[in-house]
Amino acid sequence: MKYFLDTEFVEDGETIMPISLALVREDGRELYLEFEFDEDKAVAHDFVRENVLPHLRGQEQYTRDEAARRISMFMGLGPRHPAESKPNIEVWAYFADYDWVLFCQVFGTMRDLPKGCPRYCMDLMQWWTQLGYPRGVKPPKPVKAHDALADADWNHEFYKNLSNYVEYDASLDESETEQWLTDFRTLDELDPARAKRLVEDWKSRLQGHGVEPPERDYEDFAAYALAVRNALADFLGKSGL
Ligand SMILES: [Mg+2]
Numbered sequence: 001m002k003y004f005l006d007t008e009f010v011e012d013g014e015t016i017m018p019i020s021l022a023l024v025r026e027d028g029r030e031l032y033l034e035f036e037f038d039e040d041k042a043v044a045h046d047f048v049r050e051n052v053l054p055h056l057r058g059q060e061q062y063t064r065d066e067a068a069r070r071i072s073m074f075m076g077l078g079p080r081h082p083a084e085s086k087p088n089i090e091v092w093a094y095f096a097d098y099d100w101v102l103f104c105q106v107f108g109t110m111r112d113l114p115k116g117c118p119r120y121c122m123d124l125m126q127w128w129t130q131l132g133y134p135r136g137v138k139p140p141k142p143v144k145a146h147d148a149l150a151d152a153d154w155n156h157e158f159y160k161n162l163s164n165y166v167e168y169d170a171s172l173d174e175s176e177t178e179q180w181l182t183d184f185r186t187l188d189e190l191d192p193a194r195a196k197r198l199v200e201d202w203k204s205r206l207q208g209h210g211v212e213p214p215e216r217d218y219e220d221f222a223a224y225a226l227a228v229r230n231a232l233a234d235f236l237g238k239s240g241l
Pocket residue numbers: 006007008145146147148151
């Protein structure tokens with residue numbers, strides 16, 4: 001089971017003080033918590049005061065122990081799970097490092113993480129980087145950015161987009177791309193989604209080589225596609241039209 005995590009906190013270079021935490025499960029179930037925290041310290045932090053505090057629900061604030069209990073229940077962690085029935089959990093976050101330290105410290109020290117809890121967090125940013133920052137995959141920022149639940153939902157969306165991208169990428173036959181580079185036909189032969197995907201592929205290949213692709217011409221997709229294709233063919237020294 002995958003869990004999408006986001007947290008809000010005050011961080012001063014030495015400690016991470018939790019404010020809120022959200023987990024969204026891949027089946028859509030959600031957990032949202034607010035912590036007991038030092039309000040003076042939070043208000044004194046410009047970013048937190050302006051971007052985080054306005055989203056708080058003003059609901060019951062939990063101690064770390066109570067938060068840990070609720071997280072364990074939500075994720076099905078703890079001694080009830082003997083080693084042989086490992087719950088097979090993945091936790092995903094975006095720029096995950098601070099979120100993950102906060103998450104772990106809710107339970108105490110590194111050795112206090114409950115049974116069944118993974119010892120590391122997957123990072124959406126790392127996945128996106130390794131794919132070469134494909135465009136159109138990252139969802140628009142949530143309206144309530146820096147609300148932990150809105151951000152955790154966004155992480156789930158981003159994960160789904162990345163998965164779809166990888167699936168579609170795998171379905172793109174490499175020889176098809178090569179053929180299009182040397183023998184450009186009309187885009188009408190492709191379904192529109194595939195044509196767009198192919199052009200995105202050419203663009204990211206150009207950008208991967210540090211070459212800016214031609215400006216997008218919204219009036220005429222076919223002409224734009226041809227320009228991108230020619231730029232890549234030129235760059236790769238393939239025969240152009
Ligand atoms: Mg956030």
